[in-house]
Amino acid sequence: MAQLVEPAPAAEDAPPPRRRLGRRQRRRLVRGVQYLVFIAAVLTVALAADWGRLADAFFRLDIARSMFPDVVLVALRNTVIYTLLAFAFGLALGMVLALMRLSSVAPYRWAATGYVELFRGLPALLVLFMVGYGIPLAFPEREIPGGVYGSVMIGLGLTAAAYMAETIRAGIQAVPKGQMEAARTLGMSYTWAMISIILPQAFRIVIPPLTNEIVLLTKDTSLAYVLGVTAGTIELTKFSGDVLNQRVNPTPLVVAGLLYLAITLPLSQLVRRLELRAARAR
Amino acid sequence: MNAISIQGLHKSFGPVEVLRGIDLEVRYGEVVCVIGPSGSGKSTLLRCVNLLEEPSHGSIHVGGVEITDPDCDIDRVRRRIGMVFQQFNLFGHLTVRDNLTIAQRRVLRRSRAEANRVAMENLDRVGLTAKADAYPAQLSGGQQQRAAIARSLAMGPELMLFDEPTSALDPELVGEVLAVMRGLVADGMTMMVVTHEMSFAREVADRVVFMDGGVLVESGPPADVLGAPREARTREFLHRVLEPTRVSEEEIEAHHPA
Numbered sequence: 398m399a400q401l402v403e404p405a406p407a408a409e410d411a412p413p414p415r416r417r418l419g420r421r422q423r424r425r426l427v428r429g430v431q432y433l434v435f436i437a438a439v440l441t442v443a444l445a446a447d448w449g450r451l452a453d454a455f456f457r458l459d460i461a462r463s464m465f466p467d468v469v470l471v472a473l474r475n476t477v478i479y480t481l482l483a484f485a486f487g488l489a490l491g492m493v494l495a496l497m498r499l500s501s502v503a504p505y506r507w508a509a510t511g512y513v514e515l516f517r518g519l520p521a522l523l524v525l526f527m528v529g530y531g532i533p534l535a536f537p538e539r540e541i542p543g544g545v546y547g548s549v550m551i552g553l554g555l556t557a558a559a560y561m562a563e564t565i566r567a568g569i570q571a572v573p574k575g576q577m578e579a580a581r582t583l584g585m586s587y588t589w590a591m592i593s594i595i596l597p598q599a600f601r602i603v604i605p606p607l608t609n610e611i612v613l614l615t616k617d618t619s620l621a622y623v624l625g626v627t628a629g630t631i632e633l634t635k636f637s638g639d640v641l642n643q644r645v646n647p648t649p650l651v652v653a654g655l656l657y658l659a660i661t662l663p664l665s666q667l668v669r670r671l672e673l674r675a676a677r678a679r
Numbered sequence: 680m681n682a683i684s685i686q687g688l689h690k691s692f693g694p695v696e697v698l699r700g701i702d703l704e705v706r707y708g709e710v711v712c713v714i715g716p717s718g719s720g721k722s723t724l725l726r727c728v729n730l731l732e733e734p735s736h737g738s739i740h741v742g743g744v745e746i747t748d749p750d751c752d753i754d755r756v757r758r759r760i761g762m763v764f765q766q767f768n769l770f771g772h773l774t775v776r777d778n779l780t781i782a783q784r785r786v787l788r789r790s791r792a793e794a795n796r797v798a799m800e801n802l803d804r805v806g807l808t809a810k811a812d813a814y815p816a817q818l819s820g821g822q823q824q825r826a827a828i829a830r831s832l833a834m835g836p837e838l839m840l841f842d843e844p845t846s847a848l849d850p851e852l853v854g855e856v857l858a859v860m861r862g863l864v865a866d867g868m869t870m871m872v873v874t875h876e877m878s879f880a881r882e883v884a885d886r887v888v889f890m891d892g893g894v895l896v897e898s899g900p901p902a903d904v905l906g907a908p909r910e911a912r913t914r915e916f917l918h919r920v921l922e923p924t925r926v927s928e929e930e931i932e933a934h935h936p937a
Contacts, residue, residue, distance in 0.1 A: 578731055
């Protein structure tokens with residue numbers, strides 16, 4: 398409780414104040430300690446590490462140079478292609494699942510809920526395995542179109558769809574109910590109102606989380622190796638792993654890591670911008 | 680034939696009966712204001728007229744078509760009924776112009792030029808031609824509500840429903856919306872208005888309907904219902920609405936026993 402009593406004016410003969418720090422001084426001290434701890438931690442790691450051996454192991458320029466241009470023209474390109482294919486497949490399926498979850502037909506809701514729970518609970522690696530080896534067993538006469546590309550698209554897309562379905566459903570539900578009512582009172586059918594009024598607004602809401610999903614998918618493409626990729630379909634992780642085995646040196650991992658970051662950092666930055674813009678629009 | 684004809688209308692939300700037997704006729708060209716305390720079912724009544732709420736019992740005819748018939752093509756009937764909401768409900772991702780043209784083009788199949796012409800006519804009617812290319816978020820509440828009225832008018836409705844059109848507005852913005860509505864009355868539009876604006880009701884309504892507890896308590900010309908109410912419930916409601924500073928604590932306790 399704030400006291401409304403005026404503080405007594407300091408009397409001439411009052412005892413000298415105890416040597417306590419003022420509020421501002423204390424705050425400055427606390428912040429100073431935080432900086433010190435941080436610098437000490439960084440210095441400890443920097444001094445304790447054997448930089449010479451690290452550089453020898455992870456930063457061999459000759460090995461890094463030998464990976465180019467294939468690491469970009471083939472491996473990075475395939476990583477991007479796998480990501481985009483899986484994202485497109487996941488988005489389409491996630492969209493259908495989201496609408497099923499909001500359907501008035503109960504079996505649709507059950508099926509969609511079951512799917513989402515199942516695929517969110519399974520490791521992506523396992524799903525990829527099952528698609529890569531299960532589908533060919535189940536349909537021996539038919540092949541997944543696109544070979545490894547098709548398998549990765551479906552294998553990673555199935556999992557991504559489960560996550561995206563939940564995101565899109567939340568987005569649709571975040572559009573105020575009055576929007577649908579207004580559209581219906583103007584004579585639009587439910588379907589038209591959904592397509593032209595609700596979904597465009599829902600997508601604006603879910604663009605940041607969906608972009609995040611691309612970041613996750615980019616990293617998940619490293620699982621493609623389980624399908625037995627060839628020289629033409631190889632992606633970043635497998636490519637650098639192969640070089641690592643040939644040269645018995647982990648430099649390729651650093652190269653691969655930097656190339657992943659070249660994709661994911663700009664995307665993360667984009668997400669942050671979009672979120673800021675959305676926050677301002679509200 | 681009446682514009683709206685409601686017979687024996689009941690509506691329940693689960694165990695709660697919100698409307699308990701409403702009979703109401705609205706003639707073409709008539710302006711009916713529905714007043715009553717919150718929770719009296721007046722908004723639900725209005726929303727039943729274009730089937731935003733599905734009635735539990737009873738029948739509703741709009742322009743001679745029974746909309747409570749399960750085989751009725753409600754999208755067709757709704758084209759003839761304009762509706763204005765408390766929260767405006769403009770489409771946030773579209774400009775004002777597109778808000779006015781989207782349903783004209785998709786539902787009435789008008790050409791782009793035709794839809795645009797009708798849109799601008801109606802924006803002119805509500806004094807918003809300058810804001811045609813603005814987005815709803817860039818408009819004040821009063822401007823948004825006027826745009827929402829224009830959006831309904833662009834469909835060429837035979838009657839208009841207003842669900843507390845000024846309740847979400849800052850006090851200084853109420854006037855501009857009421858002015859637009861007064862213009863519609865002057866043009867002879869059939870209107871059913873749920874409102875708390877008693878002076879508006881007194882001035883423009885042909886008939887005022889007082890609702891309480893899901894039934895019509897009293898109905899008649901505004902001078903009678905607002906000026907000399909017959910029912911005690913009407914008198915008490917008007918006393919509280921028109922003279923809120925005069926309501927004593929005893930009166931409140933008498934009607935809301937603990």
